[in-house]
Amino acid sequence: MDCKKTLFSCLATVSLLVTCAGCNPLAPRPILHSGYRVAPELIADAGPVIERGKPRPIIDCVGWVIGIPGRVLLWDPRIDNHKISKHTEAVVAQYIAENDLQHIKVRLNQYAPIDDWRRLRKNKTVGWPYRYTLGVLSLAGEAILPGRVFGGDHFNPFTSTVHLYSDVPAIGLHEAAHAKDFSRRDYPGTYALVYLLPIVPLWHEKIATGDVIDYALRTEDEHLIRESYRVLYPAYGTYVGGAASWVLPDYADPLYFGAVLAGHAAAHHHSYEVPERLIQWETPHQPLDQQLDQQPIAQPPLDQPIFDMPQPLVQPQPLLGEQLGW
Numbered sequence: 001m002d003c004k005k006t007l008f009s010c011l012a013t014v015s016l017l018v019t020c021a022g023c024n025p026l027a028p029r030p031i032l033h034s035g036y037r038v039a040p041e042l043i044a045d046a047g048p049v050i051e052r053g054k055p056r057p058i059i060d061c062v063g064w065v066i067g068i069p070g071r072v073l074l075w076d077p078r079i080d081n082h083k084i085s086k087h088t089e090a091v092v093a094q095y096i097a098e099n100d101l102q103h104i105k106v107r108l109n110q111y112a113p114i115d116d117w118r119r120l121r122k123n124k125t126v127g128w129p130y131r132y133t134l135g136v137l138s139l140a141g142e143a144i145l146p147g148r149v150f151g152g153d154h155f156n157p158f159t160s161t162v163h164l165y166s167d168v169p170a171i172g173l174h175e176a177a178h179a180k181d182f183s184r185r186d187y188p189g190t191y192a193l194v195y196l197l198p199i200v201p202l203w204h205e206k207i208a209t210g211d212v213i214d215y216a217l218r219t220e221d222e223h224l225i226r227e228s229y230r231v232l233y234p235a236y237g238t239y240v241g242g243a244a245s246w247v248l249p250d251y252a253d254p255l256y257f258g259a260v261l262a263g264h265a266a267a268h269h270h271s272y273e274v275p276e277r278l279i280q281w282e283t284p285h286q287p288l289d290q291q292l293d294q295q296p297i298a299q300p301p302l303d304q305p306i307f308d309m310p311q312p313l314v315q316p317q318p319l320l321g322e323q324l325g326w
Contacts, residue, residue, distance in 0.1 A: 026206060026209045026210055026213065026232070026233065026236060027210060027213075028210055028213040028214035028217055029207075029210035029211065029214060030210075030211055030214045030215070031177060031180050031181055031184070031207060031208075031210075031211040033180075033183075033184035034184075035184070036100070036103070036183040036184055037125045037183065037184070037185070037186065037188070038103045038125060038183060039103075039122055039123050039124045039125045041122035041123075041124065042103045042104075042119070042122050042123060042160060043102075043103050045103075045105075045119075045122070047105075049093075049096060049101075049102055049104065049105065049106060050089060050092070050093060050096075050106040050108065051105070051106070051107055051108065051110055051112070052084070052089075052108040052109065052110060053107070053108060053109040053110030053111060053112075053148065056148070059148060059149060060082040060083065060109070060148075062149055063080065063082045063148060063149045063150070063151055063165070064080070064081055064082055066080070066149065066150055066151060067079060067080025067081065067082075067151045067165075070151065073234070073238070073260060074231060074234050074235060075234070075264065076168060076230075076231060078166055078167040078168045079151075079166045079168065079171075080151030080152070080153075080165050080166055081165075081166065081167055082109050082148070082151070082165050083109070083167055084108045084109055084164060084165075084166075084167045085167050087169065088164075088167050088168065088169045088172055089108060091169035091172060091173065091224070092106060092162075092164075092169070092172040092173065092176055095172075095173050095176050095215065096176060099176075099180055101176065101179055101180060101183065103160065103183070104160050104161065104162060104176070104179045104183075105119060105159070105160065105161040105162070106161075106162045106164065106172075106176070107161060107162065107163050107164065108164050109148060109164070109165050110148070110163075111146050111147075111148040113139060113142060113143040116139055116142065116156070116159045116161060117139060119159040119160065119161060120135050120136075120139060120158055120159045123158060123159060123160050125188055126157065126158055126188050126189040126192070127187075127189045129189075130158065130189030130190075130192065130193065131158055131189070134158065134189075134192065134193065134196075135158030135159070138156055138158055138159075139156075139158075139159070142156070142163070147163050147165050148165070151165045151166075152165065153165055153166050153171050153172075153174075153175055154175065155175045155176075155178035155179050155182070157178075157179075157182045157188055157189075157191070157192040158189075158192065160179065160182075160183075162175045162176055162178075162179060163175075168227070168231055169224060169227065170212060170216070170224065170227045170228040170231045170232055171231060171232075171235075173212045173215060173216075173228070174208050174209060174212050174232060174235075175208075177207075177208040177209075177211040177212050177215075178204070178208045180211065181204070181207050181208060181211070198243065198246045199243040199246065199247075201239050201242075201243075202236075202239055202240065202243055205235075205236055205239050206236070209232045209233075209235075209236055212228050212232060213225075213228050213229070213232070216228045222274055225271070225274050226271040226274060229267040229268075229270045229271040230264075230267045230268070230271055231267075232267075233263040233264070233266050233267035233270070234260050234261075234263035234264045234267060235263070236263055237259040237260040237261070237262055237263025237264070238256070238259070238260055238263075240259040240262075240263070241255055241256030241257065241258070241259035241260055242256065244256070244259060
């Protein structure tokens with residue numbers, strides 16, 4: 001019996017590896033919509049879309065230490081580093097502007113439970129039974145176990161708020177893509193409820209990841225494209241591993257870490273397939289002398305004299321003395 005279970009677990013692990021690395025379930029697919037369902041109270045919010053928490057060196061240092069496992073798992077030192085750069089903020093702001101997501105709130109390493117409570121009350125696109133049950137529980141979790149200390153980038157659909165603690169533009173785009181996905185739903189509360197069920201989060205995460213990769217490809221930013229693959233693929237592997245662990249709890253650890261490793265392998269495979277033409281986006285940033293060296297010098301036609309000067313467009317004006325009759 002044990003041999004059969006071991007064989008079955010091995011086959012399940014192999015299938016996960018093939019799914020993650022071979023058939024590319026995270027192909028670039030934009031989130032399409034015909035309009036958002038947004039509460040007027042959120043639109044009327046006069047506050048800025050993106051807010052940044054005040055520097056708290058001791059708290060942020062504790063959060064950095066707690067975030068070490070996540071940095072090792074995704075192999076990126078910027079995960080939960082609680083120090084978000086202006087570049088990451090600019091990338092997220094550009095995505096928000098291009099997708100008309102001005103109704104959401106983005107908190108960069110910020111702890112603001114009171115303001116989140118106000119947003120929970122205003123977000124009437126989510127039915128009140130969901131807001132005052134699951135929504136209150138989510139706010140309680142964020143207040144008792146604040147991300148400012150424990151990290152964990154996420155989107156809260158009950159307050160329509162993105163919480164970022166990692167200085168990774170791809171992760172910021174991913175959470176904003178969740179906001180885009182939820183904003184187009186007719187029943188966002190129910191959509192948030194089914195996310196709590198086993199295996200179902202794979203669908204939500206697949207949609208958000210596909211939208212980010214599509215967005216990165218359209219920007220033709222090679223660095224952002226490679227980063228999206230190398231961060232979001234292993235991150236998706238954590239959800240695949242969690243789903244597999246729920247199906248086979250006796251082999252939870254090998255399935256979980258195997259799925260993450262498969263995500264890393266798939267990420268490197270796809271990042272190396274980035275078309276070489278995307279590198280051309282860096283050409284305008286080269287020094288001017290290098291650009292001139294790369295541009296061919298136009299040769300005049302053979303039947304035209306080389307020193308044939310064009311006629312001036314403006315006729316010369318007489319001198320001042322000639323105008324006065326001197």
